[in-house]
Amino acid sequence: MSEDTFTTSVRIAAPPAEVFPYLTDSKLVVRWMGDWADLVAEPGGTLALDINGIPVRGEYLVVDPPHRLVFTWGAAGNDLLAAGSTTVEILLRADGGDTLLELIHRDLPPEELPRHGVGWGHFLGRLVVAASGGDPGRDPWADP
Amino acid sequence: MSTDAVLRALAEPQRRRILTVVRDGELPAGAIAEHFDITHQAVSQHLRVLKDAGLLRERREGTRRLYAIRPEAIESVRAFLDDLWPSSLDRLKATVEGDRRATTRRHA
Numbered sequence: 001m002s003e004d005t006f007t008t009s010v011r012i013a014a015p016p017a018e019v020f021p022y023l024t025d026s027k028l029v030v031r032w033m034g035d036w037a038d039l040v041a042e043p044g045g046t047l048a049l050d051i052n053g054i055p056v057r058g059e060y061l062v063v064d065p066p067h068r069l070v071f072t073w074g075a076a077g078n079d080l081l082a083a084g085s086t087t088v089e090i091l092l093r094a095d096g097g098d099t100l101l102e103l104i105h106r107d108l109p110p111e112e113l114p115r116h117g118v119g120w121g122h123f124l125g126r127l128v129v130a131a132s133g134g135d136p137g138r139d140p141w142a143d144p
Numbered sequence: 145m146s147t148d149a150v151l152r153a154l155a156e157p158q159r160r161r162i163l164t165v166v167r168d169g170e171l172p173a174g175a176i177a178e179h180f181d182i183t184h185q186a187v188s189q190h191l192r193v194l195k196d197a198g199l200l201r202e203r204r205e206g207t208r209r210l211y212a213i214r215p216e217a218i219e220s221v222r223a224f225l226d227d228l229w230p231s232s233l234d235r236l237k238a239t240v241e242g243d244r245r246a247t248t249r250r251h252a
Contacts, residue, residue, distance in 0.1 A: 018240065022236060
């Protein structure tokens with residue numbers, strides 16, 4: 001796996017047809033990610049999601065319910081992670097009555113030449129992604 | 145240092161630009177402000193937020209204030225970063241399964 005790709009998976013005790021709307025319906029998405037969403041889940045449709053004050057913007061590329069979803073993902077106003085500059089693919093596979101959900105986040109900003117031992121550009125770009133999905137309310141690293 | 149404060153500090157595009165400006169080495173506030181079209185006061189406020197979040201170190205030299213990046217702040221949130229999608233998907237799982245149980249109960 002290349003360094004600019006992140007992948008993870010989760011098992012959900014519901015069939016793909018039940019899970020899929022939680023990825024494409026504005027009202028359902030904000031129940032697990034972000035505080036405002038305007039999703040037009042069709043190829044070419046826009047994805048707008050505000051989380052912790054960060055405007056995540058993208059475009060749906062593939063909408064193939066209930067098994068596959070591909071959309072671009074970036075933060076408006078961030079040079080390192082321009083709106084739509086990275087790609088997220090979500091695959092849902094039925095397993096018994098469950099769904100195995102795999103998420104692949106591609107094209108994260110490449111690491112700039114390390115300066116002071118810190119791949120700053122790489123980190124900052126990815127951090128904005130993190131902040132977009134982060135939940136400060138449950139931050140285990142927060143000060144007591 | 146709070147990861148929450150770091151993320152909030154980074155949510156503002158001008159503050160991310162400030163970090164890019166100082167990443168090569170320590171700079172006085174005035175030199176940082178020259179990179180921006182906003183007022184020096186606005187830059188000063190951004191510098192304070194970044195300093196309070198632990199992203200910048202401030203040092204006084206005579207009447208000047210010099211600012212440099214604190215790489216350890218970056219490292220501290222790396223772990224948080226690595227947890228981004230997993231924690232989001234955990235919430236997705238809890239939401240879907242919670243709804244499912246509620247629906248089943250209603251139909252029981």
